[in-house]
Amino acid sequence: MSSRTYxxxxHRVRSLVQDRKARGQAFRYNDDELPTRPQDYDEDLSERPNDSGDSDQSSILSDISGNASSEKARYYAMKEQRNERKKQLRDRRTGQGSNQSDDEWSEETEVQKELEIEEEEIRPIKEALTEAQQSPEENSAPLKKLGGRLFRLWSTDHVKYCTFETAPKRYIEFYDPKEFRGFKTYPDGKIDGHIYMVSDDMCEIDNFTPPKNPSLNFVRLDGNGVCHCFEVQFFDNHHLTLKMPKDLVFHRQAISPPSEAPEVFTYYGICEKYSDKLYRAKQRKEAQGK
Incomplete structure (x- = not known):
């Protein structure tokens, strides 16, 4: 059966789940083979109670029985979850089911879950920072080349005050001048990059000269054609700390910053390749222990 039948x-929710798995969130949530969450279905749920959300073609699927393929089985399971979510939302609108488990998926609970995930990801980065603070800087090796590297960003400030995202993706990426040769001109020794969060390129990083060695000192960088500035602490070869002013954090968000939001948001970064390497090593260790 063609995928166009579904x-x-x-397709939207499946893509969301696949993206979550690709970034390791299925592992962090301890989810099963279908790591969906109730809010995943909210985007295209109709307000009409009799609207199933399926096309006319999809009615064919409900008549299929017997040995269903894994794709069909996934569809049926997700359709059941979607209908349950629709019922929960309908009960909420009519004032029914106030004591049902849907309260567990309130925005406050979701934010708390995301905060726990952020703190779990931030913990080893803070441990690396503490180690760097306790080590003499003069003994540090030269900083690895930044060009061509991407650092995933984690921040409890961001989770508390920014636009809520079901599957957040935040990073700071530094471009490799060799890859862009012929498209743009770089002054000798300089690189640039961008910061991505809230589903958008929040900041285009202006050209700068990377530090030669890791340091606890913060480096001030300009962005968006000197319209914004922020600070980065390259304290070792695999991690960094990013401090961004509130006006830059909300530069391209659809909401205004809450009054209680801090003036400066702190983000903790880890090199994506290094993080993936640690994750694969952990998987191998767990496999060997079975």
Missing amino acids: PAWF
């Missing part, structure tokens, strides 16, 4: 919501 309704649009199925």
Whole structure:
């Protein structure tokens, strides 16, 4: 059966789940083979109670029985979850089911879950920072080349005050001048890059000269054509600390910053390749222990 037979919501939610798995979130949530969450279905749920959200073609699927493929089985399971979510939202609108488990998926609970995930990811980065603080800087090796490297960003400040995202993706990336040769001109020794969060390129990093060695000192960088500035602490070869002013954090968000939001947001970064290497090593260790 062609994948075009399935309704649009199925492809959207499946893509969301695949993206979550690709970034290791399925592992962090301890989810099973179908790591969906109730909010995943909210985007295209109709307000009409009799709207199933499926196309006319998808009615064919409900008549299929017997040995269903894994794709069909996934569709049926997700359709059941979607219908349950629809019922929960309908009960909430009509004032029914106030004591049901849907309260567990309130925005406050979701934010708390995301904070726990952020703190779990931030912990080893803070440990690396503490280690750097306790080591003499003069004994540090030269800083590895930044060009061509991407650092995933984690921040409890961001989770508390920024636009809520079901599957957040935040990073700071530094471009390799060799890859862009012919497209743009770089002054000798300089690189640039961008910061991505809230589903957008939040800041285009202006050209700068990377530090030669890791340091606890913060480096001031300009962005968006000197319209913004922020600070980065390259304290070792695999981690960094990023401090961004509130006006830059909300530069391209659809909401205004809450009054209680801090003036400076702190983000903790880890090199994506290094993080993936640690994750694979952990998987191998767990496999050997079985």
